[in-house]
Amino acid sequence: MSKVIFEDTSADNLIELRNISQSYDGGQSWIIKDLDLLIENKKGQGEFVAIMGMSGSGKSTLLRYVAGLQQPTEGEVLLRGKPVGPDNRVGMVFQRYSSLPWMTVLENVALALEYQGVSKKERNARAMEMIQMVGLDGHQHKYAQYPTLSGGQLQRVAIARSLLANPEIILMDEPFGALDIKTRLQMQDLLCEIWTKFHPTIVFITHDVNEAVYLADDIYILKHAPAHFAAHVHVDLPLDRNRLIKRDSRFTELVHYVEDKMIDVSNLG
Numbered sequence: 001m002s003k004v005i006f007e008d009t010s011a012d013n014l015i016e017l018r019n020i021s022q023s024y025d026g027g028q029s030w031i032i033k034d035l036d037l038l039i040e041n042k043k044g045q046g047e048f049v050a051i052m053g054m055s056g057s058g059k060s061t062l063l064r065y066v067a068g069l070q071q072p073t074e075g076e077v078l079l080r081g082k083p084v085g086p087d088n089r090v091g092m093v094f095q096r097y098s099s100l101p102w103m104t105v106l107e108n109v110a111l112a113l114e115y116q117g118v119s120k121k122e123r124n125a126r127a128m129e130m131i132q133m134v135g136l137d138g139h140q141h142k143y144a145q146y147p148t149l150s151g152g153q154l155q156r157v158a159i160a161r162s163l164l165a166n167p168e169i170i171l172m173d174e175p176f177g178a179l180d181i182k183t184r185l186q187m188q189d190l191l192c193e194i195w196t197k198f199h200p201t202i203v204f205i206t207h208d209v210n211e212a213v214y215l216a217d218d219i220y221i222l223k224h225a226p227a228h229f230a231a232h233v234h235v236d237l238p239l240d241r242n243r244l245i246k247r248d249s250r251f252t253e254l255v256h257y258v259e260d261k262m263i264d265v266s267n268l269g
């Protein structure tokens with residue numbers, strides 16, 4: 001009799017925040033209380049998660065946990081089932097200052113591979129692929145600083161660096177918040193392209209509801225202190241998107257729905 005082999009369809013967990021609480025005054029007050037988040041490892045597919053919530057609700061703190069920059073007062077932060085530590089931390093794309101200004105674009109993008117001991121020839125070749133991917137070909141020998149590069153170009157450097165360092169997970173903290181509207185829309189399209197090509201899991205903080213609906217598969221909304229996720233909206237638009245989706249009536253419906261949810265959540269005690 002042939003042995004029955006069960007295909008493992010249960011996706012393992014990529015990022016897990018378990019029962020997280022955060023206090024800065026020894027437990028007298030809680031910024032975050034009993035927060036859970038599970039992002040599964042949808043193999044070969046990835047997931048685009050947007051985190052929204054009012055300023056000061058703890059969004060950046062959550063990403064800092066995942067990036068290994070901070071530990072919660074209580075609870076566990078797991079990456080692929082293991083506590084976040086020096087061997088499995090993930091880089092982050094911030095609103096500003098994500099790159100090292102005393103290094104060139106090429107050096108910035110290749111940096112993680114240098115840490116991994118990859119030969120210079122190989123790391124430069126792989127970095128150049130990413131530089132082309134994000135549309136910075138020709139700028140690789142410029143210093144990654146403003147105003148040598150524009151704000152949008154600097155974010156392209158950060159995205160390329162993050163993709164090369166850890167192609168599976170990209171953490172982005174209001175990455176396009178400081179960009180003018182045209183650049184911002186271009187960066188959103190770039191992120192769509194990257195997502196369609198590599199299917200990474202992206203955790204993305206934004207205040208812009210249109211941006212969240214355009215980019216994300218799932219939107220989680222944090223209530224203010226003591227924070228936890230008070231709403232989850234699944235964005236039932238096609239996975240691979242381009243800007244035409246913004247003309248779809250479902251897109252508009254979802255934007256209004258998320259706006260209403262944000263208001264509901266902001267009224268919670």
Ligand SMILES: Nc1ncnc2c1ncn2[C@@H]1O[C@H](COP(=O)(O)OP(=O)(O)O)[C@@H](O)[C@H]1O
Pocket residue numbers: 024031053054055056057058059060061062
């Ligand atoms: N080191 C700290 N000491 C005290 N409070 C802090 C510290 N770091 C962050 N906070 C507080 O934690 C809350 C959440 O901060 P943050 O995660 O940056 O929020 P968000 O990114 O949603 O705007 C804020 O109210 C902030 O003042």
Ligand SMILES: [Mg+2]
Pocket residue numbers: 059060061173
């Ligand atoms: Mg923040």
